[in-house]
Amino acid sequence: MGAADVHRAGVVADQFYANWIRFGGAHARGALASYLGDDIGGLLAQPVLPEVRVALVSVTARLAYILAGASADADLHGLAQRYHLLALDAAAEGGDDRTRAMTLRSMSVQALRMQAPRYAVELADAAVTAVGRTQAGDLRAFVLVQRAHARAVAGEHDDARRDLSAAERSLGRTASGDGPFARYSPAGFAYRSGQVLHRLGHVQPALAALRSAAETRAEHENCLRALSQARLALVLLDQGLIDEACLHGRLFATEYPALRSHRATLMSRELRARLARFRRHPGALDVLRILSALDQQPATAQH
Incomplete structure (x- = not known):
């Protein structure tokens, strides 16, 4: 060997x-x-x-x-x-401090999905510590924006804002390298920062970030692009922007059948629940019917 x-x-x-x-x-x-x-x-x-x-x-x-x-x-x-x-x-x-930091960050993301925000903050803290104070660049942005998200969910809004600002300053400062273990894509950062901003109540900046994420995902990132479209559609529905939400809901539905992702399945269910409130709107009813038909297919890959 x-x-x-x-x-x-x-x-x-x-x-x-x-x-x-x-x-x-x-x-x-x-x-x-x-x-x-x-x-x-x-x-x-x-x-x-x-x-x-x-x-x-x-x-x-x-x-x-x-x-x-x-x-x-x-x-x-x-x-x-x-x-x-x-x-x-x-x-x-x-x-390998890089992979250690990325793993702790991934554990923080999972803790948020399991509705354990305090544990998510602790894990994100450990990820930031693993990166170190002197190392700027995409890895630092990657862990800081997750800590911002965890802190925002946990109600620590001032700390979340500080982390988000620090993450923005670090993004794109990686000197060299390429690939998932070297750089953090601007679309990925926009998606996570959009979640932070939305949680903090900054709706218009959140929409701008989520639109950027949905529009700039790389061609091969089908699952991430679908999740970005769905997240944007949900926030748009919250704001009553039904026509634009339906546009992104349809784009999500286009990607959805090829995916085997529980997150995508949950997004589809949440979209259907929100769209049901607007079923008198023809566009909303159309997307609702499309997603309902996809989720009822027994061989659908998402389940």
Whole structure:
């Protein structure tokens, strides 16, 4: 086992990440679990130079991070927790502070989804600490905007505003590198900051951020783009902007059938519930019927 094996594992990790953000976490999640257990487990059992092992363990941490996020998106939260802990252990062994910070941030996101905002703040705090005070750039923006979101949900609005401002100052300051483990996309930042702003009651800036997220997601980020469209549609419905909400609801419905994502399923259900209040509006009734038909299909991939 040598450097070529580590390089191959890194390429595979990027491929699995791309699969997750294109189709959702439930798509090929089992294949990723098998790859991590069989292929990577087999490599780790072999005798190897210390520096090669450190590099492989770092890739292992990234694979476990991806598998944790995919498991959460498949509504397998117990498994997600196990893989998060595996990612933290591997990151510690590999001296990979970046993946440690990303994993703690992912755990914070999961805690918010499980309606545990105080725990989410604690995890986000740990993620910010893992990045360190001196390191600016996209990683710092990535963890700070999540802490802002957790703090906003927890009612710590002043701290949330400070974190959001600090995240904005850090975004785009990464000197080099590319890919999901090097840079934070502006669309991803816009999506999360839009959630923060909406929670803080800044509706128009929130809409501007969510519109940016929906419009600028990369072509291959189908699942993330669908979630952005749905989130924007929900906020627009809250503001009574029904025509624009219906436009984005239809765009979500276009992406939705190809996804295997519990988050997308929950978004569809929430959209249907909100649209039902406006069923006298022809556009709202049309989107409601489309989503209802998709969710009633027995072979639909989301479930």
